[in-house]
Structures are given as structure tokens and as C-alpha cells.
Amino acid sequence: MQKVVIIDDEPTTLSILEHAVSTLADVILVSQSTQALSSIRKTKPDIVILDINMPEISGFDVCRELKSSQDMRDIPVIFITSLADSENEQIALSLGAIDFITKPIDIELCKMRVRNHLTIQRQKKMLTDVNSALEAEKKQLAITLKSIGDGVISIDASGDVTFINPVAQRLTGFSEKEALSKPIESVMDLRDTATDEALLNPALYTLEVKRPVAMSYGAILISRHGQRFRVEDTASPIIDDDGTLKGAVIVFQDVSEAVEMAVKMTHLTNHDQLTGLPNRVLLHDRVVQAISRSFHSRQSIALLLIDIDNFKYLNDSLGHQVGDFVISSVAKRLNNIIDDRVTLARVGGDEFACLLTAEDSHVGADVVAAEFLKTAREPIEIDGISHQLSLSIGISLYPQDAVNAEEMMRHADTAMYRAKSKGKDRFSFFSNDLQRAMHNRLDMELKLRRAIEANSLAVYLQPKYDFESKHVVGAESLVRLIDEDGEVISPDQFISLAEETGLIHQLGKQVLQKSCEFVASCSPHTSDFKIAVNVAAKQLENPNFAAEVQAIIKGAGIAPESIELEVTESALMHDFEQTRLILESLSALNVTLALDDFGTGYSSLSYLRQFPLNVLKIDRSFVIDMDDEQQALDIVTAIVRLALSLNMTIVAEGIETMSQFNALQALGCHLGQGYFLHKPIAMADFFDKFIANIEVA
Template identity: 30%
Template sequence: MSIEGKVKILVSDDDLTARILMKETLASDSIEVLEAENGERAIEQFEQHNPALLLLDVSMPKMNGFEVCEFIRKHKNGKHIPIIMVTGSDDIDSIHKSYAVGATDFIAKPIKWPILGERVKYILRASQAFADLVTQQQELHQLAFYDSLTGLPNRQYLMQDLKRFLAMAKRNDYQAAMLFIDLDRFKRINDTMGHSYGDKLLRKVAHRLQANLRDSDTFARVSAEQTTEAPQLSSFGGDEFTIFLSRLNDPNEAMLVAERVIRSFSTPFQLEQYEVVVTPSIGISMFPNDGEDAEMLLKNADTAMYFAKQSGRCCYKFYQDSMNSKAAARLQLEQDLRQALKSNEIVPFYQPQVCARSGRIVGVEALVRWLPLKGGIIPPDEFIPIAEETGLINELGRLVLEQGCYQAKQWLDSGHSVRMAINVSAHQFRQHDFTQTVAQVLEQSQLPPSLLELELTESVIMSDAEENIARLVELKSLGVSLAVDDFGTGYSSLSYLKRFPIDILKIDRSFMCDVNSALDDVAIVEAILALAESLKLGVIAEGIEYTSQIAILKSSNELLLQGYLFSRPVAAEYIGPLLSQNFTHLMAEL
């Protein structure tokens, strides 16, 4: 509408004198007047300059004022532009027709020029106020119905359109599908790389989903059949997205879209200098079998998505009725776990670590247990995954760290120097204040740092090796020992391994074998022992159940043994008597 700060006005009249007078009346430092001598020229000027206001004479050659006005009102840029028709003073029919074709106002001839100037200024102010209002409404609509991060329709938009489309599907008796997508382990991106990278990843995920849905034959066919455009892809908040498919012939079409989405994630996402791999878990619910309204369809798709995560992630699951009862049981378990943390039902058990040379217990590993007040025991593999998904793992981990350190201090005060090994979850390790937390617990418990060992899995420390080296150095500066748990089950670069400030390798129980085992199995254990010796690291062998397993470990200089051969994980009161025992008689094979 304006160039170099000037508002453009177009005056169209076949009378040159009238155009000159209009230009002299209206032109100013802030207004530039354009001219057109006929209707066709008026349209050319309008399309070229997009003026803020038009004055059209009713009687013009090559399209009269009414025709020009009607054309402009149908133009994409002319719906709201002010149009003043110039008519004869006693031409009532022209005035009525002016309004009928969409004119904003009219001016009768002969024109009173001072009044014309004031009238145009008033209409321009009113037009600007209207434009501001429209812009504000558009911005409010954008905020209300679109996700500000990805630009996708949001949950409110989705719910609004779903009701309409489901009603249409019900009337026409056809199927539809809801795909509920959640990014697997997205929180680790925010925890390790920061929220700015997490936001960039979400934008790239949204773009890739849009691109792949456009290219999908199934999706294209579904969209082509719809009489009204639907918000097929929506952002449901955070790392959750939904895809609504209408007019399906059978559930296989929803399956094809889900498979295409999963395949599209096989290519890493480029975030500046980083390549990030993230995978989707997808739940699918079908209309009308799995829900006849928007809320139920979404709820059941969400439930199915959770079961996709339980099934190993990076897959899809169709909703089944049995899922609801299982989901309810899981929700109850989550609520019970929150209460258990408050009511001291979560306690560490301890499993001895025996020195292969002396036969004495020199350390214990703290292993968390849930002992409900009503009796029984809930296995860790039932509640640890829930704790990780809900963020309760940080509270649980701190509890075990505190109780373990206080217990080790009690044993120290009674004359037994026992190193306390505490497992550190990925969630804990990625907390920016984890080192400060460990320092605080050591200070509060008065446990010497040399009696605390922190165990991290191989996969955790290798997730971002460069950054984790700095984290490990921080922890090491406290004076604690660092161990790599489950060594051999993940992937380690030896160039990184020698840079990690670690003290101990724990050989995973899955590698424990004896002299009668396959040569390949024995070779793996011997290779790990040789690696530990070359890097001057201690070794803890887990899963020792038989004396025959100890024989292949004899070459290790710094060897600790842990397993049922010596003791199962037990409560603290059962460890006390064991601290005075000697287990040399169990190591005759050495």
C-alpha cells in the first residue's frame, strides 16, 4: 500500500480536469495520488500498486465504475480496501448500485473539494483501524489455534475440527484413524543439548512429518477425497504430534501411514554440527470401533502409543480394549510409587563385593527395592521404568544415594571400611547440579569420598562422550570412585575409554562363564580383563554363582567378585554379620 512512507490513492475518471483537481486536493507529503483514465487502466494500477483507497467515477469507458468495483471486490487483495464511488448529484439509482457492488461510500457531483479531502482522510483512518483489528484478530487466532514453535495446528484446532469430521464420518458411514505420535527419549535431547536444540529438533520433526505426509500415496488419496481441508497433522504439545486420517477403507491404510512415518525417522536430524537420531512411538485408534467422539479416539490412541513404547519403542500399536485395564494398572502403580517415596517403602538392599585375594567383603552395591507396607515386594523392573518416564527417578536416586552413604558411615563407625557402590541413572547424571548433589550428601553423611563408588552404564557415558568427560572429571574431583557398569553390553570407543577418569570396569553377568564354556565366551572375558589391566583399572565380576566361574578370572590383579555365591541382595542388618566373614573357602578354584 505504501512506498517510502507514502500512502497510495488511486483516482479513476475519464475527465482529465476532475483527475487534476482530485490530485491537487488529496496529494500531500504522506499521500501519493495515482491516476487512471478508464476502467481497464484502473484495474492495471490497482494490481500493480495495491493502493490504500480508490475513487471511481461511475461513468467511464472500457469498464464503468460499477464493473471495476465488482472486479476489485472479487480480487484477493480487494476485499476490504475502501472504494468511493463518484456519482451524479441526483442519481439515486447509481448510489444504490454503488452499495450493491461493494462500494464503501459515494460522493455526489459537483464535488465540494474541501469536503472530499476530509472525507478521504476519515475513511483512511477508519480503514487503518479496521486493518489493525483484522491483524489483531489474525494474531489471536494464530495464538489460539496454532503451535507457536512448529506452526502446526494445535490441540484446540484439532478438537474443533475433529468433531466436525467425525460427525461427517458418522453420517456417511466411513472409517477414520487417529495416529498419536510421541518422540522416544526426547527429554535426553533437552537434558544433554539444551532446550534450544530441543526446539530446533521439534521444528525439523514437524517439517519432516509434513513433507512425508504430502508424499504419501495413502495420505494424498485420503486428502483428495475430503470436501473440506482438515488439520491432518497437529502439534499436541511438547514432543507429541497427531495425524488424523479420514475416509479410510480399512485399518491397513492407517498402518501404511504409520510405517512411512517410522521409516522417515531413519535419517538423522542435522542440528548445526550435530546429527541427532530420534524415533517415534505411534498409537493408532480407529473410528468408530475405538471411539465415536474426539476425546475417546485421542485417549485410546494415546493409550496405544504407551504400549508401543513398552514394546521397545520405534514402532506402532493399534488400540485394543485390554490396553485400558493395563494402563489403569500402570497409572495406579505410578500413584503408589509417589506415595511409596514419601512413606519410606523404597529401601536399598545391599549385595557384597568380595576381594578375590583376601576373601573379605570390601564393598557393597546398593540395589533399590520396593517393600509395600501391605506386604510383599515389587521387582525393580516393574517400577524403575515408570520412575524414569515420570521423572521420579531423580528423587528415587537421591534417596538411595543418601541412605547408602549414611549406611556406609554407620559401618565405618563400627569398624568396617566398606565402599558403597551406587547406580546412577541417565536422568540423574544429566542433571546440571548432580555433582553438587553428591558433594552435599557426602558432607551431610560425613562419609569419606573414597568410600563412595558411582556406577554408570557404558551407554550413558558414551551418549555424549566429550561432554560426559567433563562431567566425570567434576565427579572425580570430589574424591569418589567411578565404575563403568554392564561393561561389554554397549558400545565403547577405546580412544574415549582411556580418556574417561574411571577406576573400575564391571563385567556384565551375561558374560560370566567357566572353563567349560565356549571358547568365544571365555575369550570375551579374557579380553576385558586384558583391557582393564592395560588401562590399570580394577575389575568387578558380576553374576558369580559357582566357584568354577572364578577360574577364568584369576589373571586379574584388582578383582572383586559379586553374586549369589556369596550373598543375594539383602537388607542392611543382614550385611553386618557378613563383614567379619572370610570367603576364601569358596575360591579354591583360584
């Protein structure tokens, strides 16, 4: 456990500081400045928290004595000062202070400052220990070298091997007999680590320059058996007393383990120990690099700052072990959502950051943030008790609202606190414009969720006109959202959102339910009425979709023949085999299946052959242009003839003029719909206008 000495003559201040720091380290309280140095020398703390103004010996004098002591000068000092005490702060910094705790004392801020410096001290100690270990290893290697424990090879002036010791034999794979008199470059196969290109042997180079040389750290020795060793070496010329160059000697050692140790140290320096995620240092480096790349590619990057809501309460009430468990669990959940190339870092106690670049992720910051919020809401079980968590997320974008890494972090932090102020469990953009857009999106999602939960989605019906009987024989169900002010919101504004959020399944189910109930209400008046309901592509991804449709139809007590399901060409492309099986199951129920918007998508005739489709709908874009474009008329004519040849019912949508109506009727089109015939109207109005007065045969 780390130790902190707190020196202050005010009991109240000592009590507050002890409360703030006691959860981080062992605390030693000193109320008399005369005892400060002896207490510090005795306890050897990791940090000293020192008040400036004390009656006997001032904090400055204590610090001077401390920094002049050979065995205590490296102990960090944090001064306690007032908010506007800039003069004292300058003096304190000149004496070697590392930080300040301002009065009145903010316990949480104090705690964070001390925690950060304790972390730095731990890391410094780790680095010192590792460096000591490396230094000890280097000394041991030097001893080994003197004892001929390293590889040693000597050559003559021609470059041929004259001596090779056992270690060199092991590393090169050549025995003494095999190596002697061979050129050294054939015995020592040296390659560049990065490029694997052959390197000039230092022993040959030292013959040329006639002085000692050393090979670069990035060299690999490949033995004759294919083993690869990271090696370090020195080479020196052999010159006799007469100054004649007789040859050279190269001494080399296997440093593979040292390299591995350095790699591990780099990882420790740049990663959080609890979660294994990149830390703030590595994150900052990656943000800087991403900004540099973005400056040239002109592509945006996003930084998400993520904070666990109410973590302090959980940590304080249940203990730090539980707190660490929560942090580790959240880290795993967040990491499972993102791609391996995306940087997720732990930047503080309960704070994470996520860096999204165009190269690493093709998903928007809002989508990632929404997924983070969703996964955090899943209860976490601690000692058999489920706890509900939530996150607050702030998002900053470069170059839209920040010019450098530091500003991105600040802006993301500001946006995160904005999310907290709005009730937590949400995300917020720093940019006002983007924030407004996302607010509208969230507002629309909220309206949609409420409408689905309240079963208040409105279904409008657009009549389908039979060209032969000249009567309305059916309708297409079109969903509408009614907001609090009674304004009708068109599906263009919320269908794509419903698909993104997964609400499309509940929405589609509710529309089908209401459509079936409407058909049931029409049964006393007509038995031939058919209603068409649109099916989204994502609904067909549900393997139980056909069973759900069957249950709804059965529950409404209507004939399956009175329901027509419309699918688009694009919906058929997602999973060909699964879609075919679902459509076959629906067809087996005697539900009519229609291909909507034919001609605008892939228009593959294989769909008409391989899927059990009954109806072909001509897209409105062709119908609207029939009056003015011969090509549009030709396409409509071809589609009608194709459908008729396949014994499919043909429906034209988007009829807006009498000439379009007459042309479609002349072509032999079966059914039509459009504003020329009638616009979509509420179910009750449709019933009164087209159903109520039908006489039962």
C-alpha cells in the first residue's frame, strides 16, 4: 500500500484530507511542522501533502529541507494553497512542488489529483525496477562476455573465419570444423529486422575502417537451421604491435529476451493495468496521429468520452474491488461492440474514450454511442444482486468543432457533462448543429417508441381500384405517426429510423394487426375486400415471421386470402434462401404475396420464377412519366405483358391523371391506386366512404 504524509496545523483540514486520501493510500497525519521532516524520513512516503502557512516552520522551509536531503529529495510535494494564491504557487513550483490542492478543498478533485500522482509514482517505481533489472542484465552480459559467454568469431584479413567459440557455434549452427576458413558472411547470416535484407557483417566493415564498430539493434542472425536470433554485437580490428592489420574479432550476444522485455515495458507504459486497454498517453498519441491523417485526407474523426453514471456511489458503498469489477465488466462490454481497429481507452477511474476514424470504422459516432448505451443498460450481477448501470457520453468531432487532440478531449468532456445534465443514460455532441440534429432524431425515436408502446400508430388506407368492375376492391395500409400536436408525420421521417433501431419489427406487427382488425370489421359488409401491408427487409430476417403473421390473422378471425404482403426487390437480396423459405411458408397460409416497386431495383426475372409471388406492382416513377416519356410507357407496357404472361395480378401505383388511368386500363392492368383515384385516408373515413354502404349479397 502506498503512503501519503499530510502536514497541516489545522485539524479540520487534516480531517478533510484524510477522508479524501484514505481510500487511496495509508495516511500519516502530522499537525506540527517541526515534526514534518522526521516523520517523512521515518515513513518514506510516496507523496507529501504540505500546507504553506504554518506557525512554527512554513511549508516552504519544510520543502527546502526536503529537497536538499539526498535521501528525500525525490519525494513529490503537493502544496495546500488558496484559490488566488498565485505568488505562493510560483514559489512552490520553484522549490520543486508538483501540484496544488486549493482551499476550500474539493474532496473529489483532491482525490483525483492524489490518485493521479500516486499512479505516476507506481509507474515510476515500476520503470525504476525494470530499468534496474535491465541494467543488472547488461552487467551480467558484460561479465559473460569477459568469460567468453557470448558468441565470438575472429577472421583474418581476407575475411575468413579463424576462430569460433561454442556460443557462436550454437547461434550460427556451424561447428568449429565447418566454420574455419569459410568467409564470415557465409557463417553469419545477418538480416535487417524490418526488411529482411542482408546486412554487411561488422567484422568486414571494421577491416575497412580499422576501428571498432557496432551493429544496429535491429539485426537478426539466422542460423543454418533456420532459427532467428535478435543479436547485438561489436567488432574490432586486430592490429599487431607493428600496426599491421591481421584481421578482426566480432563479439555478439542473443538479445531476444531483452527485446521482448522492452516490448512488454512499452505495453505496460501505454496500457491500463486493470482493463488492458490503452491508457490516456497512448490515446493522446493515436488522436494526434488520426488528426494528422485527417488533415490530409479531409475525413472526420470522432472522440467519444464515456463516463459510468453514479459510479462513485457504487464504488464507495460496495468497495473498490466491486468498483474494479464494474469497470472491467463495462470495458469488456464496450470492447465487444467495436471493431478491433477502433481505439477504446481507459482515461480515468470510471472514464473511457473511444476514437473513431474513417479508416478504422464505417459506423457513425451516434450509432456507436447508442450501442454503448444499450449494452451498459444490461444489468450486472454482483454478489447475487442485479445492478442497473448507465453511461453518459460526450462526442467531439474533428475538424468540425476542435483543432487539436487537447481540444477534442475538452469538448468531448463538455459534451459528456451536458449529457449528464440532461438526465444521464444518453449521449451528446459538442457541435450545436449536430446536437440539434441528433436531438431531433432522438425525439423522433422517442415519439415512435411511445406510439408503439401505446398502440397508437395510425394506419391510413389508399384505395385500390379495379379497372374491370370499376369499384374499390381493396387498399394498401400506410403507417403514419401522430405527434402530440396532432400533426401527421409521414413514414419518410421515421421508417429508416425504425429499421436502424430495430423498432421496425414491432411497427410492422402493429400495422399488420390493425389491418387485419380492419378487414374483420368489414366482413359484415363484404367478403371480397383485400388489404395490402408492406413488409420491411429486416422483418424477413426474422425466421419466425411467417408464424407471427399466421397468429395475427388467426387472432383477427379473418381469411388469409384477404391479406396481401408487399415486399420490395431489395428485401429479397438480403438472404436469398431464408427469404425464399419464409415466402413459401407465407404462401402456404394462402396469403397473397406482391413484389412492390418492380423495375426500380434489381429487376431480376429469377425472383419471379423462384419466389412464390402473386402480384406485380408497377412503381409510381414509371406511371408518372407515362404521359411525357415514351420510354416510361414502353417499360410499363413490358411489365404488364410480363405479368399477364405469368398469370400474375398487375397493380399500378401513383396514378395522377386521366390519361395515365386510360392508358393503364387499355394495357390490361388489373388494379390501380393513386391520387387521381383517391389519396390515403384514415381507416374510419375509408370505412364510411367505401365499406359501410356496401349491400351484403
